[in-house]
Amino acid sequence: MNFFDRLHDRIRTVDSVVSVGLDPDPSRLPEHLREYDLPRWAFNRRIIDATHEHAAVFKPNAAFYEDPDGWRALEETIAYAHGKDVPVLLDAKRADIGNTTRQYAQLLETADAITVNPYMGRDSLQPFLADEESGVFVLCRTSNPGGADIQDLELETGEPVYERVAALADLWNENDNVGLVVGATQPEELEELREQVSDLPFLVPGIGAQGGDAEAAVEHGLADGVGLINSSRGIIFAGENDGEEFASASGQAAKRLKKRLNRYRR
Ligand SMILES: O=c1ccn([C@@H]2O[C@H](COP(=O)(O)O)[C@@H](O)[C@H]2O)c(=O)[nH]1
DSSP states (O other), X not given: OOHHHHHHHHHHHHTOOEEEEEOOOGGGSOGGGTTSSSHXXXXXXXXXXXXGGGOSEEEEBGGGSOSHHHHHHHHHHHHHHHHTTOOBEEEEEEOOSHHHHHXXXXXXXXXXXXXXXXXGOXXXXXXXXXXXXXXXXXXXXXXXXXXXHHHXXXXXXXXXXXXXXXXXXXXXXXXXXXXXXXXTTOXXXXXXXXXXXXXXXXXXXXXXXXXXXXXXHHHHHOBTTBOEEEESHHHHTSSOSSSTHHHHHHHHHHHHHHHHHHTTOO
């Protein structure tokens, strides 16, 4: 089954478009978990237990796992999320020349969807795009302030780079498996892009800790009700840094966010 069909079903089952970001910054983990063999996995397991009922997906960012123990923690995390029937979107922002990107695409043997960087062009994304079952979210207009440096540059046609990326992503969507990453900190661009590519679901990061616009994220991020609004630190670090209460605080934060976003869903 195609990723976006599965996502559609998941959104309906939990009545939620919340993507729970699993970014277990080691310096912020509760003290009592630091003695575990894999503290990041111990942390994620508790977060997953507390939030899965409100999660359309879990979104681990690969940056928080790129060391030997990290990869083990990530593998355990993905398997556990799947055990709770929650799809996993790996925020890895990959792409490279052909033989290298084929190796990267093996990440989709474990995760259900991935974020990719369009900077190297179509051939660098081919193995991801060819995987009909998996979701491929193309970075388009990112949430960081420096996103403007390149993505807002005007082409000779007058269109900004991010609009050309959206048009290309639309062309690359031959298997109905492509979405865009558009930051909630860019509400005007969100609106423009939704008009431009009405069928592509968006992954919208940048609400919560980055202060983006949650209403615009929902209004423009969803295509036929399918899309994802992500919060990472705002959910997983919602509680105090010690004691077991951090997990229930994250559960409450995910539930609150789901309710808030649902007010804007049609
Ligand atoms: O444009 C982008 C693309 C990706 N991200 C990632 O999303 C989460 C956001 O975390 P918060 O704690 O909710 O700010 C994180 O993994 C980023 O690397 C993004 O923020 N913006």
